[in-house]
Amino acid sequence: MSELVLLKHITHPDSTDIEYYEKNGGYQGLKQVLSDYSPDQVIETIKTSSLRGRGGAGFPTGLKWSFVPKGDGKIHYLCCNADEGEPGTFKDRLLMERDPHRVIEGMIIAAYAIQSQVAYIYIRGEYGLSIEQISQAIKAAYARGYLGKNISGSSFCLDIYIHKGAGAYICGEETALLESIEGKRGQPKLKPPFPAVSGLYGCPTVVNNVETLACVAHIFARGVDWFTAIGPEDAPGPRLFGLSGRLQNPGIYELPMGLSLRELVFGYGGGPLTGQFKAVIPGGLSAPMVPLAGLDVKMNFADLAAADSMMGSAAVIALDETTSIPTVGRRIAEFFSHESCGKCAPCREGLHWASKILNRIESGQGRPGDLEQLQVICGGVFNNSFCALGVGASWALRATLKHFSHEYDALITQQTIPVRDRTRP
């Protein structure tokens, strides 16, 4: 892709100022929406753009908006999910810290589309600078009449509030996020009813990711044709890929979907830090790893699903030959066990058991039958968990067993301890 759009302004020192933003076309899309579009036309435009959510699930954004009932007399809510917590993911932080008005503009357009007059942005508590930049952007937007009553001379009114998360990964799950705003523990709720019908405070609610809403602002600034011309037909538009782990050039890369994982980690990532890659995790820690032999898989929803993995948050974590896969597996289990909300037994207990077994294997105390036991536990967690946390965790863990059982076997039979384990926190 020749021209950067999502990242175009982030290195400019004034990128967070509203004057700079307006000078570069900011809030023009919003003004046009409010003067020329009905809410339905906004939804139709986003449907035509084929924009899919950038948070992890990849759900079509326009379709999600269209589920909100019209003329039901209820309050509608828009929530921006800025609880970025999927390990390996750091794109939303960059957007909020360096281009906060884009996110605010996207939120206003989305709120208009679903006729919401109150919106919340749920930002994880660790992101102090993001909270500060978004907070200042909101203040500036009020001062310029982009928020509050009768926005830009229209009849549309909107207030945006920040809700600061407090360190719970599970609140990135949309129903848990809504529970958290309601002042409850972040535990997912049964769907249906989906939030679009009964969400925040029992009212129709849309939850969209930060990057998704930034894309909405760009679509109305540049047009649907610009957006659909980028990348594959079923998943168009620019996307932020976060490269990290054992590769030469980690960072955020704005690219179309559909490149191969190999192009990403060799072409953009610059290849492995040491020797050769062993495997690459394509979409955040809950996405199953793809071994070296599978790196030609295309980075889009369908091809990654066919390769038994997922696009997730497009957080690409590379593992090279210095990486002990059982150590990564143990760390995966520990992370998800720690972040399990405790609501359902399969996830709460199963991941805890898996983590104990993996710790034992890693410390040289593995026993015959451990891997079979892990498979049984993973199957139980995968098939019976209440929400996607347990599913993703066990799926990711299974991939380490599937592709690297020889590394686990070596640990169990030879009982050698990986070097890294000795300095474990």
Place this chain on the structure above:
Amino acid sequence: MTAAYSKQGIIAELAAPIADIAKCYPTQRSAIMPALYLAQETYGFLDETAYRAISEILDVPEIWVFELASFYTLYKNKNIGKYNLQLCTNVPCMLRGAYDLFAHLQTRLGINKGETSKDGLFTLTAVECIGSCDVAPAMMVNDTYHTNLSKERVDQLLDQLSQADMEPLTGKDPSTRTQPLAGNEPSAGKEP
């Protein structure tokens, strides 16, 4: 902690700002999380006295306050050091040497995970992903990110913090909060 630390003291000090926050939400319950943050920023940590004060200010059952304070990890129920060293040990940082750094911090400070140094300056915490994976290993000192860490950089940082007679980095007013050092922002990737 202020001398007037009591339920009535907290109510006197925080009732007005908490009532202000509650205006952002249609229910009082929603204001519990920000109220907990406010109490923690004011008094350093949270305890039953704070839970009771918040429950009275918002007129909600105390259990609603306690269940949030115990569920969310950023709420602290004990006093911690002046500098909370929160080293990320999740996979991207682990792959870049976070475990060796953690061992180094343990040795240098003579404390284990979750403990506070005798001088009360440092608490050592291992945390999950803090969204700084491209500049790993990363550590937050209170609210400030430090990235691309090595043993040498960590030593420099601890020396600076030990020597400096500074105010705690967490302030009530976000504008006084220490900004991340230049170059610590997530980076746009290089051209291939």
